[in-house]
Amino acid sequence: MNLRARIQFAAAAFALALLAFAAPPAVSADKVDPVADEKAFKKFFYDKFPKLKPEDFVNGPYSMDADLYKQWQDKEQFPPYEFSLELGKEMFSKPFKNGKTYGDCFPNKGIGIRQDYPTFDEKEGKVITLELALNRCREANGEPAFSYVRDEMAALTAYMAFTSRGKPFNIKVPNDPRALAAYENGKEYFYTRRGQLNFSCATCHVQSPGERVRTEVLAPALGIVNAMPIYRSEWNGMGTTSRRFTTCNSQIRGVPLTPQDDEYRNVEYYLSYVSNGLPISGPGARP
Amino acid sequence: MRITTLTSIAALLLLGATSALAAGEDDYKAAYAAAEAANKQAASLRNQWTTTASTLAVAKKFADGGDFDKATASAKEAEALAKASIFQATSEKERWRDLEIR
Numbered sequence: 001m002n003l004r005a006r007i008q009f010a011a012a013a014f015a016l017a018l019l020a021f022a023a024p025p026a027v028s029a030d031k032v033d034p035v036a037d038e039k040a041f042k043k044f045f046y047d048k049f050p051k052l053k054p055e056d057f058v059n060g061p062y063s064m065d066a067d068l069y070k071q072w073q074d075k076e077q078f079p080p081y082e083f084s085l086e087l088g089k090e091m092f093s094k095p096f097k098n099g100k101t102y103g104d105c106f107p108n109k110g111i112g113i114r115q116d117y118p119t120f121d122e123k124e125g126k127v128i129t130l131e132l133a134l135n136r137c138r139e140a141n142g143e144p145a146f147s148y149v150r151d152e153m154a155a156l157t158a159y160m161a162f163t164s165r166g167k168p169f170n171i172k173v174p175n176d177p178r179a180l181a182a183y184e185n186g187k188e189y190f191y192t193r194r195g196q197l198n199f200s201c202a203t204c205h206v207q208s209p210g211e212r213v214r215t216e217v218l219a220p221a222l223g224i225v226n227a228m229p230i231y232r233s234e235w236n237g238m239g240t241t242s243r244r245f246t247t248c249n250s251q252i253r254g255v256p257l258t259p260q261d262d263e264y265r266n267v268e269y270y271l272s273y274v275s276n277g278l279p280i281s282g283p284g285a286r287p
Numbered sequence: 288m289r290i291t292t293l294t295s296i297a298a299l300l301l302l303g304a305t306s307a308l309a310a311g312e313d314d315y316k317a318a319y320a321a322a323e324a325a326n327k328q329a330a331s332l333r334n335q336w337t338t339t340a341s342t343l344a345v346a347k348k349f350a351d352g353g354d355f356d357k358a359t360a361s362a363k364e365a366e367a368l369a370k371a372s373i374f375q376a377t378s379e380k381e382r383w384r385d386l387e388i389r
Contacts, residue, residue, distance in 0.1 A: 037388075040388050187387070188383055191384070193379050193382070193383070193386075194334055195336060195337075196337070196338050198375065200383070200386060203386075206386070206388065207386075253337045254336060254337065255330075255335035255336065263333065
């Protein structure tokens with residue numbers, strides 16, 4: 001082989017290597033099948049807890065333990081989230097300085113729409129959660145954004161969830177490669193082990209629902225977001241979905257991401273989608 | 288005389304060995320920089336551990352107090368934690384599917 005042939009051979013080999021190692025898109029859209037995922041996800045939980053009705057799963061740990069269920073029923077007589085609900089209703093109807101309200105930012109004036117969030121924004125190519133939509137509404141109307149982990153956001157989402165109680169989750173993943181990628185990335189986040197304790201979300205909420213971690217009974221992943229936001233006795237207050245995700249991360253000794261980072265938006269999208277058809281039960285109360 | 292000489296040699300050797308083992312400020316700085324670099328890489332993988340940051344803080348505290356032995360040891364521990372978090376993030380890129388409900 002002369003020098004020229006050698007150079008040509010090397011160039012061809014290099015080109016082939018480039019093709020072989022060229023970074024593929026993060027997610028191959030043709031392999032993403034949310035419908036099959038939802039079916040398998042539900043089957044797993046229905047088989048694991050054959051005595052529960054599908055709608056029971058939205059009650060989290062209360063559906064897993066008879067004594068806790070009894071306590072919860074008593075608690076619901078005077079629900080601990082009531083103060084938040086009242087605050088949320090007041091905030092929701094109070095006009096911004098420009099005279100507009102939250103209702104002006106949402107379909108149906110924001111009433112009875114919780115079950116449609118997170119949604120995929122085709123213009124932006126990203127997942128939009130209800131918390132994010134609320135803050136964008138504020139900012140669009142000249143108001144500062146609320147903290148995603150504090151009481152104001154919990155109160156607003158509590159009220160919006162309450163107006164959707166009993167309505168089945170209706171999350172859509174359009175046939176758009178970006179939406180499918182967001183969904184798949186959310187799934188990957190859910191199953192990925194992280195933190196020094198080497199836990200994934202699934203370690204607690206797929207492998208161990210009904211089991212105890214210290215004094216807490218772990219909730220099943222199916223229906224877990226239907227009850228958000230929640231009053232937690234452990235927190236002595238209300239918690240948003242963002243608060244739940246970030247504290248889960250720190251509990252396993254992982255540094256939490258920033259609330260509403262893509263990973264959190266995507267995992268909420270995934271978890272909500274696989275709970276499609278189960279009723280909204282938020283605001284919820286948990287031990 | 289012979290015993291005194293041997294004792295002196297042993298003492299000198301021991302002193303030499305101790306000074307060889309003792310970490311100085313430069314050792315600490317190198318260990319801390321390596322730990323910080325590894326933790327930065329973990330951040331780029333979106334997988335830092337809280338314990339890495341707290342161990343780095345311990346290292347800095349020892350260094351501020353002039354205890355470079357303990358400071359260096361803590362910095363090395365922090366680097367090991369950061370490297371473990373990098374390994375976790377890298378291996379989980381494929382391994383997460385083992386847990387997936389199908």
